[in-house]
Amino acid sequence: MIGKNIWFICVGEPVPINGNFENLHRCGKLAHEFSLQNDVIWFTSNFDHFSKEKINFIGEKKINENFKLFFLDTKPYKKNISLSRFHSHYLIGKEFKKKIKHFSSNRPDIIYASFPTIELAYECTKYAVKNRIPIVVDVRDLWPDIFLSTIPNFLHFFAKIALFSWYRKKRYIFKKATSIIAISNGYLEFANQNIYRKNNKNDKIFYKSYLPNQSFQKSNPDKFRVIYIGAISKNKTSLQSVIEVFNDLDSKFELIICGEGDDINYYKSIANDNIIFKGWVSKNDINNIIPDCSLGVVPLNNRFDFNRAIVNKAIEYISYGTPVITSLKGDLKNFIEENKIGLFYANKQELRASILRLDQDRDFLKLLSRNASKTFFNNFDFTKNFSKLQNHFVSLIE
Incomplete structure (x- = not known):
């Protein structure tokens, strides 16, 4: 595939600001590899999920001729499970919806969206459907259902009511996606459950992938x-x-x-x-x-x-x-x-x-x-x- 315009939508991964390509995760590796022969924009947030520090960029940052990052402004958070984090995700989705209005003359040929975050995946799925752009949703975590596993069963009914907006958006994302890909069979089944999408030929498993380790040699220690x-x-x-x-x-x-x-x-x-x-x-x-x-x-x-x-x-x-x-x-x-x-x-x-x-x-x-x-x-x-x-x-x- 050569000469296409591809958008990657993903937050919470390391970004290659200072040539840091070795520590890239799944989305970053894919974006970088596709940029070798295509034009790539990676939409992410200006908050580092790992260090819990703000990144001093807003808007577009050029990595090379074919690869650009677009930092969406959001609020910081200290804990992974917190109202502050959920509010941060809400702001990212809102910011993406606002910023893509300026890309009307440079629409992508295809969109890759990581799920979660729910709000960001929801907004870019709506954008893709409206503009008839194929969108690939990559299931990376089991939101919002994962939060039910942290509370007693008798509270699940009430939790689902509280999380109704997320469940509604999750259903829309998986129902409208052109293709769902996932890191395992269990994750793909999670996406397909309750949306009558089984046996869709565009839904596939793509395992997490790494470069092979060529610099090691197995030893035979005494211990x-x-x-x-x-x-x-x-x-x-x-x-x-x-x-x-x-x-x-x-x-x-x-x-x-x-x-x-x-x-x-x-x-x-x-x-x-x-x-x-x-x-x-x-x-x-x-x-x-x-x-x-x-x-x-x-x-x-x-x-x-x-x-x-x-x-x-x-x-x-x-x-x-x-x-x-x-x-x-x-x-x-x-x-x-x-x-x-x-x-x-x-x-x-x-x-x-x-x-x-x-x-x-x-x-x-x-x-x-x-x-x-x-x-x-x-x-x-x-x-x-x-x-x-x-x-x-x-x-x-x-």
């Missing part, structure tokens, strides 16, 4: 090491169970924990010498750490959204040929079992038994490792998946 990379949080993980298993194993077994979080001091207080806390680690650090590990563990809690996703860290592990062991049910468990790239455990006893089994049966461990590398290339390689998505865009434009 049996298991790595965890991610948030150190009781709300998100059952990391305590993993630590307790390693506390009871002998010194041949090590658990390496990479990451930061509110509960890190607690976990350090209950861990023995078999557990090593690395803190935040860079990509170069990971290149050196993961090849020495036999397994990557995903001890996420069985939450509504996690059960429907193939989570980032599992993909990162297999990009190094490292098998995955997880307590997470749903899409990830099914994917691991179908591709034979790891094991599932339901409790501490099963986790311990699986680790001891893989330590004893190194041939089986090597088989899982080979399958992991092959599965990554077949499903998550960025170059392959970008080519598929590019062809998908072409089919929608034509």
Whole structure:
């Protein structure tokens, strides 16, 4: 696809203001890659979701000849779940609606919109429908339903009334989208439920994609090491169970924990010498750490959204040929079992038994490792998946 005008609509991702292309996420990577042969405008907010700081730009900023950012002004927020954040999202949608009036002579050939935020996806879907422009809605999170999982069941009815506007907009977005794409089967099913859209030929799964890791070499250490990379949080993980298993194993077994979080001091207080806390680690650090590990563990809690996703860290592990062991049910468990790239455990006893089994049966461990590398290339390689998505865009434009 060459010479098209493409809009990307997405907030909450790192932006390449200072040539920072290495840390781009899904939308940013796609926008940058499409800009190599097309004109791209990425509409985003002037608030950094990660640092919680304002970005000192409003309006258009040129990245290169074919790639522009357009910063929509909004209010800051401090907490991810807060009225301030929801108000910020409302303002972004309102600002987008106002600013696109100035693009009447430069309309896009196709629009990519990330969902959520709901308000922004809603406004650009209305714009696309009004102007007969194909729009691809990428389901990245399960809003607003995810908020119901944080409250008791008897309050769900009242919460849905309070969130009625979001549910109405969500239904409109998914019903009117030319194409819905999603990061997993569970996420695509979420978008299609209750809107009678099943079997739409334009709706597809496009997994999160990464460049393959070519700078690593698997080692064969004397120790049996298991790595965890991610948030150190009781709300998100059952990391305590993993630590307790390693506390009871002998010194041949090590658990390496990479990451930061509110509960890190607690976990350090209950861990023995078999557990090593690395803190935040860079990509170069990971290149050196993961090849020495036999397994990557995903001890996420069985939450509504996690059960429907193939989570980032599992993909990162297999990009190094490292098998995955997880307590997470749903899409990830099914994917691991179908591709034979790891094991599932339901409790501490099963986790311990699986680790001891893989330590004893190194041939089986090597088989899982080979399958992991092959599965990554077949499903998550960025170059392959970008080519598929590019062809998908072409089919929608034509």
